[in-house]
Amino acid sequence: MSARDNKLPIPVRRALVKLGEDIRDARRRRRIQVKVMAERASITRSTLHRVEKGDSGVSLGIYASVLFVLGMLDRLVDIADVAHDQLGLSLEAEALPKRIRHSAPRVVGQRGGQRLA
DSSP, X not given: OOHHHHTXXXXXXXXXXXXXXXXXXXXXXXXXXXXXXXXXXXXXXXXXXXXXXXXXXXXXXXXXXXXXXXXXXXXXXXXXOGGGOHHHHHHHHHTSXXXXXXXXXXXXXXXXXXXXX
């Protein structure tokens, strides 16, 4: 674990470690060797090892490349999709106005609240 990992909230560290373990398991289920996986993702073997450990210093782009090689990129695309944001959708629904008032149509040429004939 790097020094920067110590600054992360514990749930974030756990999520990254789980992601790394899941990536490693997916690679192994597909019987892809570390060397081959690294080549396909255009990264070094040591970077792949860091990914599989859930290192927070590895860029999101590298995680995305690894997921692409595994055929799992579609999951990354949907992480923050509005359709999966239940809290955001609930908050948005609460902020909707209770009533919508019908206002009188404005007449072209109207100034300062007075209608021109």
